[in-house]
Amino acid sequence: MKGKQIAMAVLTAGVMLMPSLVQARHAAVSGAVTIVHADRLAKNLQVRGSSDTKILDRIQNILRTQEQGQTVPEQKNLPEKQGLARWYMNSRDEGGTLLFSDSPEYVNQNGILYQDSVRGDARVLFYHLNSSDEPKKLAVVLKNEYNGKNTVTVTRGGSGQPSDDYLKVGKATQLEYFSQERNQKISLQPGMSRLLQENMNMTILQPGELTYGVFDFHAEHSVLVSVIMLDAYGDPVTAVENLPVLPKDAMRLRGTFKGMNRVLSARKVYNPGEDGGVYFMLADDKTDKYRTGIDATDGSAVINYGNYGINYRIELPVEAGDVDYYLSPLGGVYAGAMRSFKATKTYTLFPTPGERPYFGDRTAPESYAVQSQREAGKWQLAQNTELAPLGESVGQGETVFEFSPPGASNLPVAVVMLPKK
Template sequence: MLKKASIAAMTALLAATLAVPAYSAAAGGPKQMIVMQQSSKMYDNGQLFMATQPTEEKKGVTFVAARSLASKLGMQVTYNAKTKEYDFMNNSVKLRYKLNSASYTVNGTQANAIGAVYIKNGSLMVPLRSLVSPLGMTLALDKQQKRIVVSGSSTSVPNPTPTPDPGGETPVEPTEPPNPTDPPTTPTPPANEPPVARFITDKQSYRIGEQVLYTDQSTDDKGIVKTEWMNKQDVFFEPGNYTVTLRVTDKEGLSADYSLDVTVTNEILYTKEQYDRLFTKIGDKFPIDAASVLQFQALNYAIEKSGQQTLMRLNSPETIYEEGIYYSDTASGNVRFLLHHQNNRTSPVRIYLIATNTNEDPVIVTSGKIGIGGPSTYVSATGKNALARYLQGTNDSVTTVIPPGESRIVLREISNIRLDTGKVITAHADLVTSQPLRFTSVVVNDGRDPLVAMPQLPVLPWDGKHARGTFEQADRSITLRESLGGSPSRMVLADQTYDSYLQGYDALSGMPQVNSGNYGSNYTITLERVQPNTLIALNARGGHYGGAFLVNGKLTYMTTENILSNSSEAGVLYRTGSREEKVTIVFSPASGSNLPINLIFLPLPSAL
């Protein structure tokens, strides 16, 4: 009889154990979660929080952003990238979901989740009931307020009652403390979880020509390394609904998408032309009617001499096919060198500028500003970068004394660069000499001594295409005192009609040379009176153009990200404010680009 009573007591105890939910009211305080239908809003005991995705209804099943809700239920979440399984667990319950499957496990026991779990914009969506029912929580639908009330206990469960596994064995917690002499156990790092993509806009609808402000709110457990936008525009110029998508990728290659509709009404704030002229960033470009530019008033101006300045343009032969002397001439005082070459030899080369003193006294050479672009495979890039670095350069002078009858390598910043096959180099460099010196441009294979090789090197002829020679009075100063900006106008530069080309000579052949485009010439343009709200832009008229300008002492690339591709584009150099301004522009025509160019002056529409 005693044995039967014991068995009955144990059976009753086991039944009571199985009846206790994982989240018992006795173990913790009461808990109420409110899930708003078709909304991201959720409430945890009255405290509002936002889920990563709004709830969705599919065939009568409510799906929720699982991670958002689980975190409030005190559950940890891990992801196995190989099996595409998600584990949600606390002290007593472990749920395992498999992506795109309606079957899941509760403490290892197979169960039906009613609906297949899926990913929405980077968030795992699971049936709400499948997540909360195993925790002993109940659901109640409040149709009037469009919400689901989830009731149960607190997620804090001290000393929870173990749940039997499907094999009928009850897990027993260890009663023996670990041996302190055992080696420490290395914790298994958590599996990488996919990122959560999300962004918001500052408004729900916009007028035509109104800026859209996007705020990226994406997150990831290990950091996002790549962000891609599809159909994202700062402004829209046609009414309608536009779907903008954000894709984010984490360090291990997992990615997630998030899409949002932007609504554009029929109301017009700005036309595209107005918007481009008002808001295109300094250094960026906008489309323009190429033919209309030629209808702008062409401004007349006088070119003033800027003092003694010798320019040696070292640009022919432009393509390097052999070792040799590429140019040589005698100059003194302020000397500038413009070098532009591409190496087409099968071996790397170096370019040296050698100064030889043929005087009876020592000659002092002092270096000035220098800017080098390259080596690069992109011709326009070397020209733009060399000019930008030259314009920003400082006169950190290096002085060299050359004894009578001797030669020295000068401007070693150039010869320090090895020019590999197919690469292009451009350099602007200034020197000042106390007496005349013969300057020789020498190209030799990398590793060869140019001073030893120079007497045996051939003098290479002019290539018949690219200018090579010496040009005096190379710099130009232009001052416009008339008021600009009241109506569209343009200033034509380096075109031979409004702005004549430099005339010079090739010292090696004795032939006259024309510096078409005035490459290497420094321009200083002073605009005494630019009206308020005037746009100053650059329009390339000879083809593509990529250069740099100093506008009131501030460097502006043309363009910052690319180049002006043709005459149907204009790049923004400057905008005046609410008062008349004096504007100074300093530049030199960029090597690798086409001339002429136009400075254009456009009145701006009123900003709303």
């Protein structure tokens, strides 16, 4: 990217988005009841915890339908210009530890891509491409560092099938990650090593293919977590003992980050009749700062450009009136999903966008003046600004959104709240 886009957008979860790869991205879901918000697809995409439908089958159906373009357009018909004011949010980081592995993104030899010890609540995110000329495997190996029995419980996770369609991999990964809670127990005796997911030993990356995964887990005692690349027919558990730690690439996107979740809460209750249209930014490193951490392999300080692997909880109370919510991509092409909560165990899934694999390519780049004005707190929403619907709220109450920056998408994005008219 050139010009202003370099200043306002981080590229992908590996900071490498090529024009020829501008295709599908990813999406997100989770909870007890899932409703995919795409009007024409309601019959096919509504998920209500059916026990006879596999998660991956649902994901493939969603992706297949999106690619065929069988949804109504979601672009809101706006006046020529819609003036918006910044909505101020309080931010705090909480939760366990994020282990982020995305450097080297393009891997051409066997080795350890990232490694650190963790205890308690944790999340591991890996995003790597096989750039060698041979089939490979990527695996996450857990080694018990405690002198007694240790139990690791995987509470949530997803990993798209490896493919050279990188954006589709990302979309499938987040769909699976947010689709359901898990309760997978991994028992480790002293000094014992096991895979985080057994299917990692059977998943092959052909040359040029990407693998991307996100897994939440809880370790009762300390475990050494190793993300490794190895030969297609090697044994990860034994191979990790002899593999070298590979050096970072120029982007240095790997590290350990304390506080794997971010809570954004509105500073005041929104009254659409009085406040009018408002917006706030996500992952812009201005109002929503990037996380800093440490690369445990060499002790250096690192920055998570894009806050990849950070889960956001966005709390938006409304005083009265009806509100429409939207997501708008400002850094370029983007695909993902968000979910909103209206009750404790009920959520609604919103692909962003739902009508096609990605969006953002039709939004004209901001001029320097418009960008400066938006960053100062006033934004003119132009006719060609793309918006993905995130549902609506009616009357007094609070809408809570869950969001995580999708790998392979451009940032930042804006959340827009408009009085319903």
